[in-house]
Amino acid sequence: MARVSNQPKIDTLQSVELSEGVEIQLRIAGVFARSLAYLLDLVFIIIAASVLGFIVGVMDSFVGSNYAMGLYGLLMFILTWGYFFLMESGKKGATFGKRIVGLRVVNTSGGIAQRGQVFTRNLFRFVELVIMPLIGLCCTMMTKRFQRAGDLVAGTVVVYAETDVQPSVALNSGREPRPPGWKLLREEQAAIVAFRERGGLWSGARQAELASHAQVLVKGESSEAVTELVGMAEWLTAKKD
Amino acid sequence: MNAREFEEMNRERWAEYDDLLNRLEKRKRAPDARELPMQLKKMCVDLSIARYRMYHTALRDHLNDQVIRGHKLVSVSQGAFWEQVMSFFLVKFPRAVRGEWRLHILCWLVFLLPAIGLYLAAESNMEWVKSILGENGLRNIDAMYGAEAADSLHNYRAEQGADFQMFAHYISNNIGIDFQIFASGILAGVGSLFYLVFNGLHFGAVFGYVEHYGNPEILYTFVAGHSSYELWAMVISGMAGMRVGVALLNPGRMTRARSLLEAGKKSMPLIFGAACMTFFAAIIEGFWSAEVVAPMIKYTVGIVGWVLLILYFSLCGRERFVEA
Known part of the structure; x- marks a missing residue:
């Protein structure tokens, strides 16, 4: 079957094998996107707290200050401990901040996270992001799937909710198919095919630069190398017809 | 077969699948919902074929997304809600507490030893108590449980809505x-231990101080009713925290990440049960504990609470009581 090279990966795609026996690839969100979402959520919480304070302040004169104070206490409790939990266990699996940035919380196998998991990951938010924000930050950066401690304990990851389809234009084919000099790894084949699939939007210089990485494979320089690579891509895909 | 032929061949089935997903995701009626697992399996096969034959990225990404969507719908687990609630309180929670008996003893000791220590220290030397409670703390305690404060609690609680406000306060404060x-x-368990010791010290200091300088009957009649649920819930929260801390310190033969995940699963019922107990305690504390009732009745209710909890945690959910 397929041989896999040991090269370090250059993207944040995470392969997850499902019980159906197939692998899916999740796009894990990094520290920057998540921090941004968190800051947006903080802003939202502050706004919500002020609005609640105002409403309760108005109610004060109708129901009496003790009830109003009690109600405010309960609402603030729900807001501080429940906002993230309630939003993330909803259908979108995301708080307002995460929705704006385009993220959602899923379990490590890509399925919808259970309520318990969402609850756990958000309890630890208190220590990781409120008392000692550095812990959350460092833990997120140090783990392979960008998980903070709460994510590790709950078994969740934060992923991009939708794969954004990158516009890509294939390099114009019609070049002579040519076989590569020797048998390539599947991943190498895929890279060459992807080069043709996506090359159409790159400048000539960029095409040449990327083609130069395949120096062991192609003989020519710059634009010739590009032509050769596209030819190989032709050969690799044509072969399967 | 090239990519286009592959797409052509499966177009209809993919469209059907997509349509089914759309309806299910919007919670519309879908009489053909039982088709989903089968369809998903076929999509999985398509995805692996497309990957193996290295069809173009757009196709592979699309199939990847479609499989993820289907997987999300299929892997949702929803049991009967009330059944789950019942089995949680009757079986899962007490079993979880018994399962961690070492941590259970440890957390009780970590809470009780400082409490008893300070309570006893108050007899001979009040400096310890003063340093723990501080000027303001002492003044508050004098106001609530002092020798001359006989009726302040009842006077305050007689106000309209005061019970509700205190209930809300206990909820947010104690569950928090x-x-x-x-x-x-x-934080490797240190945080949980710190909170337990700190609460123990505070607890011991208040009791020690009121015992010698205040009116202990006000304090005891007030706390008796809810004491069992509140204190025990705090200790169980400590257990849950320690389970995570120990998992981090001593992962055994698992990786640390794996060990944390397992600890998370084990501590979930603990912290959830503790929060429910504290909620129950807040109801009693808010609406009943400050009522004017004969002290004997309050003490009896308190003792009954402790006995019930001891029975609950030692007997509930035992194998011989639970039918298979």
């Missing part, structure tokens, strides 16, 4: 403390 005790367990 439970959550803090648990979450700070991630």
Whole structure:
């Protein structure tokens, strides 16, 4: 079957094998996107707290200050401990901040996270992001799937909710198919095919630069190398017809 | 077969699948919902074929997304809600507490030893108590439980809505403390221990001080009713936090990440049960504990609470009581 090279990966795609026996690839969100979402959520919480304070302040004169104070206490409790939990266990699996940035919380196998998991990951938010924000930050950066401690304990990851389809234009084919000099790894084949699939939007210089990485494979320089690579891509895909 | 032929061949089935997903995701009626697992399997096969034959990226990404969507719908687990609630309180929670008996003893000791120590220290030397409670703390305690404060509690609670306000306060404060005790367990357990010791010291200091300088009957009649649920819930939160802390310190033969995940699963019922107990305690504390009732009745209710909890945690959910 397929041989896999040991090269370090250059993207944040995470392969997850499902019980159906197939692998899916999740796009894990990094520290920057998540921090941004968190800051947006903080802003939202502050706004919500002020609005609640105002409403309760108005109610004060109708129901009496003790009830109003009690109600405010309960609402603030729900807001501080429940906002993230309630939003993330909803259908979108995301708080307002995460929705704006385009993220959602899923379990490590890509399925919808259970309520318990969402609850756990958000309890630890208190220590990781409120008392000692550095812990959350460092833990997120140090783990392979960008998980903070709460994510590790709950078994969740934060992923991009939708794969954004990158516009890509294939390099114009019609070049002579040519076989590569020797048998390539599947991943190498895929890279060459992807080069043709996506090359159409790159400048000539960029095409040449990327083609130069395949120096062991192609003989020519710059634009010739590009032509050769596209030819190989032709050969690799044509072969399967 | 090239990519286009592959797409052509499967177009209809993919469209059907997409349509089914759309309806299910919007919670519309879908009489053909039982088709989903089969369809998903076929999509999985398509995805592996497309990957193996290295069809173009757009096709592979599309199939990847479609499989993820289907997987999300198929892997949702929803049991009967009330059944789950019942089995949680009757079986899962007490079993979880018994399962961690070492941590259970440890957390009780970590809470009780400082409390007893300070309570006893108050007899001979009040300096300890003063340093723990501080000027303001002492003044508050004098106001609530002092020798001349006989009726302040009842006077305040007689106000319209005061019970509700205190109920809300106990909810947010005490459940918040439970959550803090648990979450700070991630700091290798140190955080949970700190909160338990600190609460123990505070607890002992208040009792020691009121015993000697205040009116102990006000304090005891007030706390008796809810004491069992509240204190025990705090200790259980400590257990949950320590479970996570110990998992971090001593992962055994698992990786640390794996060990944390397992600890998370084990501590979930603990912290959830503790929060429910604290909620129950807040109801009693808010609406009943400050009522004017004969002290004997309050003490009896308190003792009954402790006995019930001891029976609950030692007997509930035992194999011989639970039918298979």
